[in-house]
Amino acid sequence: MFMPGANPAMLRDAGLYGADSLMFDLEDAVSITEKDTARALVHFALKTFDYGDTETIVRINDLNTVGKLDIDAVVRAGVDVVRLPKTETAQDVIDADEVITEVEKACGREVGSTGIFAAIESAEGVLNALSIATASPRVRGIALGAEDYVTNLKTQRAYGDNMQLYFAREMILHAARTAGVAAVDTVYSDVDNMDGFRAEVEHIKTLGFDGKSVINPRQIPVVNDVYAPTEKEIQKAKEIVWAAREAEEKGLGVISVRGKMVDKPVIARAERTIMLAKVSGLIGEEDL
Amino acid sequence: MGRTGGRAPGIGVILSMELKQQAVAGTAESSDIMVTIDPVGGDAVEISLDSSVEKAFGDRIREVIAETLKNLGVTGVKVTAVDKGALDCTVQARTIAAVYRAAGTAGEFDWKEIDAWNA
Amino acid sequence: MATNNIGREIPDVYAEQFGTYGSEFENVKPYSAAAKTVCPRKPGESKLLDSIHDAIVKTGIKDGMTISFHHHFREGDYVMNMVLDEIARMGIKDISIAPSSIANVHEPLIDHIKNGVVTHITSSGLRDKLGAAISAGIMDEPVIIRSHGGRARAIERGDIHIDVAFLGAPCCDEYGNANGFEGPSACGSLGYALMDAKYADQVVLVTDNLVPYINTKISIPQSEVDYVVKVDAIGDPKGIAKGATRFTKNPKELIIAEYAAKVMMASPYFKPGFSFQTGTGGASLAVTRFLREGMIKKDVKASFALGGITNSMVELLDEGLVGAITDVQDFDTPSGASLARNATHLEIDASMYASPLSKGAMVNRLDMVILSALEIDTDFNVNVITGSDGVIRGASGGHCDAAAGSKMAIICAPLIRGRIPTVVDKVTTVVTPGSSIDVLVTEVGIAVNPARTDLIEAFKSLNVPQFTIEELRDRAYAIVGEPKPIEFGDKTVALIEYRDGTLIDAVRNCK
Numbered sequence: 006m007f008m009p010g011a012n013p014a015m016l017r018d019a020g021l022y023g024a025d026s027l028m029f030d031l032e033d034a035v036s037i038t039e040k041d042t043a044r045a046l047v048h049f050a051l052k053t054f055d056y057g058d059t060e061t062i063v064r065i066n067d068l069n070t071v072g073k074l075d076i077d078a079v080v081r082a083g084v085d086v087v088r089l090p091k092t093e094t095a096q097d098v099i100d101a102d103e104v105i106t107e108v109e110k111a112c113g114r115e116v117g118s119t120g121i122f123a124a125i126e127s128a129e130g131v132l133n134a135l136s137i138a139t140a141s142p143r144v145r146g147i148a149l150g151a152e153d154y155v156t157n158l159k160t161q162r163a164y165g166d167n168m169q170l171y172f173a174r175e176m177i178l179h180a181a182r183t184a185g186v187a188a189v190d191t192v193y194s195d196v197d198n199m200d201g202f203r204a205e206v207e208h209i210k211t212l213g214f215d216g217k218s219v220i221n222p223r224q225i226p227v228v229n230d231v232y233a234p235t236e237k238e239i240q241k242a243k244e245i246v247w248a249a250r251e252a253e254e255k256g257l258g259v260i261s262v263r264g265k266m267v268d269k270p271v272i273a274r275a276e277r278t279i280m281l282a283k284v285s286g287l288i289g290e291e292d293l
Numbered sequence: 294m295g296r297t298g299g300r301a302p303g304i305g306v307i308l309s310m311e312l313k314q315q316a317v318a319g320t321a322e323s324s325d326i327m328v329t330i331d332p333v334g335g336d337a338v339e340i341s342l343d344s345s346v347e348k349a350f351g352d353r354i355r356e357v358i359a360e361t362l363k364n365l366g367v368t369g370v371k372v373t374a375v376d377k378g379a380l381d382c383t384v385q386a387r388t389i390a391a392v393y394r395a396a397g398t399a400g401e402f403d404w405k406e407i408d409a410w411n412a
Numbered sequence: 413m414a415t416n417n418i419g420r421e422i423p424d425v426y427a428e429q430f431g432t433y434g435s436e437f438e439n440v441k442p443y444s445a446a447a448k449t450v451c452p453r454k455p456g457e458s459k460l461l462d463s464i465h466d467a468i469v470k471t472g473i474k475d476g477m478t479i480s481f482h483h484h485f486r487e488g489d490y491v492m493n494m495v496l497d498e499i500a501r502m503g504i505k506d507i508s509i510a511p512s513s514i515a516n517v518h519e520p521l522i523d524h525i526k527n528g529v530v531t532h533i534t535s536s537g538l539r540d541k542l543g544a545a546i547s548a549g550i551m552d553e554p555v556i557i558r559s560h561g562g563r564a565r566a567i568e569r570g571d572i573h574i575d576v577a578f579l580g581a582p583c584c585d586e587y588g589n590a591n592g593f594e595g596p597s598a599c600g601s602l603g604y605a606l607m608d609a610k611y612a613d614q615v616v617l618v619t620d621n622l623v624p625y626i627n628t629k630i631s632i633p634q635s636e637v638d639y640v641v642k643v644d645a646i647g648d649p650k651g652i653a654k655g656a657t658r659f660t661k662n663p664k665e666l667i668i669a670e671y672a673a674k675v676m677m678a679s680p681y682f683k684p685g686f687s688f689q690t691g692t693g694g695a696s697l698a699v700t701r702f703l704r705e706g707m708i709k710k711d712v713k714a715s716f717a718l719g720g721i722t723n724s725m726v727e728l729l730d731e732g733l734v735g736a737i738t739d740v741q742d743f744d745t746p747s748g749a750s751l752a753r754n755a756t757h758l759e760i761d762a763s764m765y766a767s768p769l770s771k772g773a774m775v776n777r778l779d780m781v782i783l784s785a786l787e788i789d790t791d792f793n794v795n796v797i798t799g800s801d802g803v804i805r806g807a808s809g810g811h812c813d814a815a816a817g818s819k820m821a822i823i824c825a826p827l828i829r830g831r832i833p834t835v836v837d838k839v840t841t842v843v844t845p846g847s848s849i850d851v852l853v854t855e856v857g858i859a860v861n862p863a864r865t866d867l868i869e870a871f872k873s874l875n876v877p878q879f880t881i882e883e884l885r886d887r888a889y890a891i892v893g894e895p896k897p898i899e900f901g902d903k904t905v906a907l908i909e910y911r912d913g914t915l916i917d918a919v920r921n922c923k
Binding site: 323324345346347348349350352353377378379380381 | 801895
């Protein structure tokens with residue numbers, strides 16, 4: 006979930022709404038005159054508030070402006086992931102990687118423990134998606150930032166049109182899958198249109214995205230709902246995972262469930278289903 | 294780090310920030326505090342607080358501001374704070390941001406030092 | 413100092429006078445209803461008077477009397493200020509006032525108190541500057557805070573004896589037939605005023621909309637009315653509509669509302685013919701909307717909706733999802749208009765709404781109610797009257813009445829407001845005892861009263877995070893820190909009556 010880094014109440018409440026990761030924005034959501042104060046707020050928020058297992062991300066400013074100061078503030082505060090805005094090339098990632106490494110060393114944090122999330126928000130970035138995704142071992146995921154991207158393409162968002170972002174989404178998905186990192190879809194700005202939002206989430210889930218960026222807590226239950234597996238899917242996945250465990254214990258090469266042979270991608274999908282069911286609160290550890 | 298790297302003192306070294314101008318940080322929104330720093334010279338530290346939660350947390354907020362100023366090595370200052378229910382960490386963030394602004398080094402926080410206070 | 417059954421300290425003098433709270437229904441027993449003195453009318457006599465001044469002269473108001481008002485105009489009320497200003501001008505002192513509630517607009521009361529014109533007050537609540545002044549101790553006698561059902565009971569049993577009631581009447585004829593839903597100052601139901609009309613010795617209707625005899629839509633009948641005064645304006649329509657709450661976009665309130673609706677629908681009471689009250693707090697309109705979706709999806713219709721009414725309930729009535737609305741007060745213009753047009757939208761008085769000593773109040777028939785809280789403690793006691801600084805700023809309303817009568821009372825409140833925790837060790841002031849409260853809904857999850865093992869069982873598979881109330885308190889304190897206890901003085905500035913007339917708490921002056 007995106008939220009402005011300049012708002013103390015939102016920073017305090019961010020953990021309440023069940024988002025998988027929280028992204029505090031120091032970039033576009035913070036006016037140029039409040040970059041310093043927001044940086045301090047986010048630093049203290051990260052150090053103070055208990056966000057539990059939720060992943061914390063901070064979107065920093067461009068390294069050529071105050072991005073380095075942002076990295077210093079948030080890496081020291083223990084942020085999980087630094088989100089780079091408007092990533093155009095692999096070099097952007099490498100530059101950020103170097104700054105992060107420097108701060109990690111300076112503050113005694115394990116080098117490499119801070120992740121990078123690269124937001125791709127331009128035509129050039131989309132075409133470089135694979136090299137961006139593979140530019141550093143820190144890269145945890147790549148995401149489409151559609152608002153800037155469509156502007157760059159000289160058009161504007163057309164909600165409900167599944168073709169408009171098709172190329173960018175596929176490029177990012179393919180790059181992410183090749184690099185073995187997460188692919189996260191862009192935000193849906195019309196917070197009052199819950200039906201449109203749900204349709205878009207269903208669409209990007211079908212494409213293969215790992216998740217969706219949200220800008221309002223109200224959108225979270227929709228994403229969780231769409232991504233939550235059905236009872237039938239969970240049951241099937243459980244059977245497959247159990248069979249796989251059993252096969253492993255017995256050293257069997259071939260796994261079969263209900264007389265049907267099951268191969269590796271099916272097991273991987275089943276494991277993912279179980280993981281989603283767990284995070285959706287549909288099953289507990291004891292169910293496995 | 295970067296521009297701050299050159300003069301970052303080690304842990305335990307008391308900063309002494311020189312205030313050059315009046316500065317403000319924070320907003321009047323709920324859960325925030327607006328901190329105004331006025332360099333007045335001398336050694337005194339004067340804090341005047343107007344808080345929507347004065348009875349429950351007024352003393353605590355004044356204590357956090359005073360401690361933060363002490364840690365930053367700031368004296369000769371008048372602080373005017375208007376609070377709308379800010380938490381301790383917000384009070385600290387706003388006070389520090391205002392002092393750095395007043396010192397003409399806005400945003401170049403010495404986190405190594407600052408984090409050492411709360412360790 | 414006496415201690416009541418929930419551990420609250422009540423000064424001996426008041427404990428003796430009122431009795432101390434024991435349990436919810438122990439004082440619900442037979443009694444003799446209050447009587448009134450009636451001045452009957454002969455043919456040919458007019459009731460019409462030219463001014464408030466004439467009404468005060470004619471009714472013979474003198475030092476030490478009790479007069480009353482209704483609060484259906486909320487922040488738009490002109491009547492109470494008009495009458496008290498005139499009483500003050502005429503040099504009358506030591507007046508007791510018994511309005512159904514008091515709004516910010518009644519700030520001039522402060523001067524009337526200081527000048528000795530008003531010496532006793534009973535009300536549902538006190539707001540802003542008046543609340544602060546009372547909390548500072550400007551009155552010699554404590555204000556008696558009564559719930560809406562408690563006020564009805566007090567009037568029925570004679571605990572409050574009203575000498576003269578001045579009732580704003582938005583639509584009225586010269587002989588005193590009146591309703592509240594027509595005219596420039598329309599407010600909808602006159603539910604609270606109906607009590608005063610029935611029980612006061614003398615009733616003065618104050619109107620800005622005199623219609624030809626006979627006004628055929630009658631809420632207050634001529635047979636209960638002594639005088640009619642025509643004035644330029646009895647209320648400010650903008651202020652009257654101030655009770656209107658817009659559908660919230662606040663994500664916290666929406667989450668609370670969604671959880672609350674889920675709790676309602678997962679309860680054993682959600683079945684065809686159920687009944688509910690959702691009130692007007694921040695989340696309540698949204699609760700009604702989420703509930704509506706569930707009712708449609710599961711094809712469950714309600715028999716009636718109760719209480720203070722908003723447009724969101726009228727929509728349910730118009731859609732046929734609710735069989736009837738029983739309405740003691742309207743919070744917006746559309747709900748008042750519905751009362752005029754819908755045969756199944758019924759105006760009820762405060763006694764029928766909530767009195768514990770009526771022959772059966774609507775709250776007794778209520779399945780579920782949504783209520784708010786300024787504070788709730790780990791015993792589920794609720795405070796809706798004093799702020800975190802100990803100053804009186806809220807109103808009792810129908811809180812303890814609906815909570816006691818309903819099968820499931822749900823408190824909707826954020827875990828914290830700014831830096832102030834809502835879930836606390838001990839509430840500053842108890843208005844509703846924890847034994848009446850069944851579920852607390854916050855934005856982080858719910859807590860069910862451990863006494864309700866049946867509900868805990870019913871909610872086992874409910875997809876809402878569940879905690880003990882102690883866990884919720886700990887979460888709140890972890891975020892904001894533990895607040896410094898409020899320092900009170902020794903003077904009792906308000907007595908909190910439970911609906912049966914015993915004292916559930918007392919409020920001391922603020923230092």
